[in-house]
Amino acid sequence: MIKDLVTPENANVFVGKLGDILEKAIDKPLGYAINWGRIWSLWPVHIETACCSVEFGAASSPRYDVERFGIIEAFGSLRQCDLVVVQGTITRKMAPRLRLVYDQMPEPKYVIAMGACAITGGLYFDSYNVLPGIDGVIPVDVYVPGCPPRPETLIQGCMLLQEKIKRMKARKFV
Amino acid sequence: MTNELPPGLALQKVDERIMTLNVGPQHPGSGHMRIIVQIDGDYIVACDPDPGYVHRGEEKMAEYRNYITNIPHLERPVIHDSCNVLYPYVLGAEELLGIEVPERAKYVRVIASELNRCIYIMYWLAIYGIFLGHSTMFMWPAGDRELLIDLMEKMTGARVTHAHFVPGGVRNDLPPNFEDVCLRQVNYFEKRIKEYAAVFYDNPILIARTQDTGVLSRQDAIRYGTTGSVLRASGVDYDLRKKEPYDVYDELDIHTNVMKEGDSYARSRIPWLDMIESCNIIRQALQKMPKSGSVRTKLKPNPKGKGLDSVYKRVESGRGSLGCYIVSDGKPEPYRVKLSVPSFRNLIALPNLLRGEKLGNMPSVYWSLNYWPVEADR
Amino acid sequence: MHAASGEDQEDEGQEVCMMSSDTATTAEKKPVAKAPPPKPAAKKPEPEPVELPVFEKGISDKIVEKFGDKIEVAFVKEDRVRINVGKEDVHDVAEFVRDELSYDHVESVSGVDYPQDNEIEVVYHIGSYSDSSLARQVLVLATRAQRETNPIPGNDATKLPTLRDVFYSVEFHEREIFEMFGVFFEGHPDNRRLLLPEDWADLPPLRKDFAIKGR
Numbered sequence: 149m150i151k152d153l154v155t156p157e158n159a160n161v162f163v164g165k166l167g168d169i170l171e172k173a174i175d176k177p178l179g180y181a182i183n184w185g186r187i188w189s190l191w192p193v194h195i196e197t198a199c200c201s202v203e204f205g206a207a208s209s210p211r212y213d214v215e216r217f218g219i220i221e222a223f224g225s226l227r228q229c230d231l232v233v234v235q236g237t238i239t240r241k242m243a244p245r246l247r248l249v250y251d252q253m254p255e256p257k258y259v260i261a262m263g264a265c266a267i268t269g270g271l272y273f274d275s276y277n278v279l280p281g282i283d284g285v286i287p288v289d290v291y292v293p294g295c296p297p298r299p300e301t302l303i304q305g306c307m308l309l310q311e312k313i314k315r316m317k318a319r320k321f322v
Numbered sequence: 323m324t325n326e327l328p329p330g331l332a333l334q335k336v337d338e339r340i341m342t343l344n345v346g347p348q349h350p351g352s353g354h355m356r357i358i359v360q361i362d363g364d365y366i367v368a369c370d371p372d373p374g375y376v377h378r379g380e381e382k383m384a385e386y387r388n389y390i391t392n393i394p395h396l397e398r399p400v401i402h403d404s405c406n407v408l409y410p411y412v413l414g415a416e417e418l419l420g421i422e423v424p425e426r427a428k429y430v431r432v433i434a435s436e437l438n439r440c441i442y443i444m445y446w447l448a449i450y451g452i453f454l455g456h457s458t459m460f461m462w463p464a465g466d467r468e469l470l471i472d473l474m475e476k477m478t479g480a481r482v483t484h485a486h487f488v489p490g491g492v493r494n495d496l497p498p499n500f501e502d503v504c505l506r507q508v509n510y511f512e513k514r515i516k517e518y519a520a521v522f523y524d525n526p527i528l529i530a531r532t533q534d535t536g537v538l539s540r541q542d543a544i545r546y547g548t549t550g551s552v553l554r555a556s557g558v559d560y561d562l563r564k565k566e567p568y569d570v571y572d573e574l575d576i577h578t579n580v581m582k583e584g585d586s587y588a589r590s591r592i593p594w595l596d597m598i599e600s601c602n603i604i605r606q607a608l609q610k611m612p613k614s615g616s617v618r619t620k621l622k623p624n625p626k627g628k629g630l631d632s633v634y635k636r637v638e639s640g641r642g643s644l645g646c647y648i649v650s651d652g653k654p655e656p657y658r659v660k661l662s663v664p665s666f667r668n669l670i671a672l673p674n675l676l677r678g679e680k681l682g683n684m685p686s687v688y689w690s691l692n693y694w695p696v697e698a699d700r
Numbered sequence: 701m702h703a704a705s706g707e708d709q710e711d712e713g714q715e716v717c718m719m720s721s722d723t724a725t726t727a728e729k730k731p732v733a734k735a736p737p738p739k740p741a742a743k744k745p746e747p748e749p750v751e752l753p754v755f756e757k758g759i760s761d762k763i764v765e766k767f768g769d770k771i772e773v774a775f776v777k778e779d780r781v782r783i784n785v786g787k788e789d790v791h792d793v794a795e796f797v798r799d800e801l802s803y804d805h806v807e808s809v810s811g812v813d814y815p816q817d818n819e820i821e822v823v824y825h826i827g828s829y830s831d832s833s834l835a836r837q838v839l840v841l842a843t844r845a846q847r848e849t850n851p852i853p854g855n856d857a858t859k860l861p862t863l864r865d866v867f868y869s870v871e872f873h874e875r876e877i878f879e880m881f882g883v884f885f886e887g888h889p890d891n892r893r894l895l896l897p898e899d900w901a902d903l904p905p906l907r908k909d910f911a912i913k914g915r
């Protein structure tokens with residue numbers, strides 16, 4: 149019966165269909181596996197932009213230890229990173245550099261905006277040199293409010309990001 | 323050794339060999355600034371610091387807010403030393419507005435600012451450790467720091483940004499039973515930081531990396547106008563808590579730590595000695611503090627200065643002397659506020675210290691300057 | 701832990717609102733002609749206080765003795781002496797203060813803009829490490845530069861002689877004043893921009909006629 153279905157003329161179509169079916173079958177588990185891998189090895193870029201970096205440092209201190217949630221505080225190269233934690237105020241001088249850093253990172257990449265300054269400009273809403281939030285420069289995944297956010301808040305922001313990654317389509321980037 | 327190039331560097335056609343390197347702003351060893359270094363082989367021939375990545379215009383903003391609403395944003399340059407960075411502003415505002423401070427508030431201020439100094443130095447030490455590749459020295463200070471942060475949180479209600487000092491005193495009285503808890507924590511803290519000597523300061527690798535690098539001579543330290551630990555590591559005995567005591571520092575017995583060497587090692591050791599001294603000061607202040615009384619003079623709403631006046635106050639912060647120049651024109655807002663910050667003053671030493679050093683010594687020299695970029699940029 | 705659940709919903713709204721406000725603010729920094737604040741009198745005649753601190757009086761007397769009426773002692777307070785001097789003499793006074801009175805470093809250089817007088821004041825706070833009797837003292841040396849209504853930083857009349865050859869420590873401070881007020885320091889070896897972005901093309905931001913947004 150199969151022989152009747154697969155004639156030399158439509159063999160290609162059939163193989164293509166088969167591929168689609170196969171893909172459908174393993175897409176979910178594969179995506180899940182890929183995302184699972186991403187969740188537990190988020191590497192933040194080492195870019196400090198303002199005073200929130202103090203609490204970012206505190207978050208990886210022994211008391212809060214963000215590493216147990218898979219946010220690896222590592223001073224690696226930009227090309228190995230997949231997370232930007234924007235730690236506070238972005239000034240007009242820093243904004244092009246932030247964009248440059250973001251553009252150089254490989255896909256997939258995620259952004260956490262930490263602190264009131266990174267979200268809206270915060271205390272510096274009327275300063276002449278501060279951007280009113282970073283979402284005009286790079287797309288943001290998670291906002292972590294506070295001035296500065298406590299390390300617990302930052303950790304929760306990271307977990308929210310992990311939740312979000314879990315629900316993301318993995319294949320967009322495969 | 324610092325100011326002269328090592329022999330062999332003074333080649334004729336040096337241009338082709340020189341490479342320009344941008345360190346920062348995205349770099350593990352730079353913090354929020356860029357340092358443009360020119361290297362010949364492994365030696366630095368020129369260095370041009372490029373700060374300003376966190377320039378937020380604090381001074382301009384201060385002209386639009388009144389004396390009280392200026393408090394929260396003026397402490398942001400150094401949030402982990404926020405009591406000290408506000409201190410000169412508050413002292414200056416008190417002089418301009420003619421406000422008396424209750425005795426107990428002065429002691430509370432001293433305690434808060436010494437605790438803050440320790441918190442700042444611990445953070446700096448953690449960063450210094452990690453940039454020298456000493457992970458233990460990140461973990462220990464970053465963990466022990468939380469002890470004092472707990473104390474400050476009890477006292478002011480916030481982890482790092484306290485906004486605790488106001489013209490006329492401090493915002494809140496101490497919580498009940500604070501003295502005992504503070505004494506216990508500070509004693510334990512002192513015991514802990516004394517252990518750092520074994521793991522960090524007597525560590526032969528640290529000594530090899532920092533001794534005789536970036537030597538700042540006494541004359542140069544004075545000529546560059548450096549301040550704080552950088553100055554005292556070069557053998558100048560200058561501490562404002564002793565030389566120009568503000569609030570109740572003249573009633574406390576303070577010892578100034580001075581070292582003669584002027585190298586990175588001395589510069590990294592002085593803050594640590596300062597912390598031990600701070601513990602002493604806190605104990606003395608706890609003992610001498612009046613047990614009760616008001617901590618805050620009631621202010622009129624929107625206090626004003628009396629006509630054209632200017633005042634320059636300075637305090638010793640975790641990094642050195644921090645000045646605040648306030649010009650008032652008799653309105654509720656200051657006419658001009660200028661923060662003269664120690665980081666910015668110490669920055670001028672950087673190009674001179676790095677010239678002739680090996681590139682690998684850059685982190686140890688740069689961070690030994692006790693530099694906090696956000697403060698320098700304001 | 702207050703960050704919790706509100707965040708996800710807020711994302712969209714914030715993004716939209718931020719975008720629009722960003723575009724709106726790009727054009728915000730026009731020099732708005734703002735009513736100048738009622739002015740601090742330029743050189744107010746100082747009523748002689750009854751009892752001047754002795755040591756500080758000694759310092760100001762030495763300077764007065766040398767320069768006579770080229771300078772003006774604005775006040776003598778405890779630990780603070782303020783000298784106003786014209787821009788022709790500021791270099792000489794600084795040299796005298798360094799060589800004869802053993803002040804050795806500048807702590808801070810601040811600019812203050814006085815649009816009513818058409819002048820920009822530059823204030824040097826000078827201290828001393830090497831002389832322990834001067835450790836408490838700060839000598840305030842103030843001078844004034846002409847102010848331009850339409851400044852072209854570096855190419856107009858807003859100029860002062862630099863003190864960098866007298867006090868090495870003013871190097872970065874004077875660079876900061878140049879970008880923040882447009883006061884060009886003649887003879888300064890390195891008058892580049894320091895803190896502001898490279899492409900800053902507006903008025904120097906700390907001048908009073910530079911208004912920040914929404915104010």
Ligand code: SF4
Binds near residue numbers: 198199236266271297
């Ligand atoms: S949110 Fe607050 S702590 Fe964070 S960068 Fe802004 S001012 Fe600093």
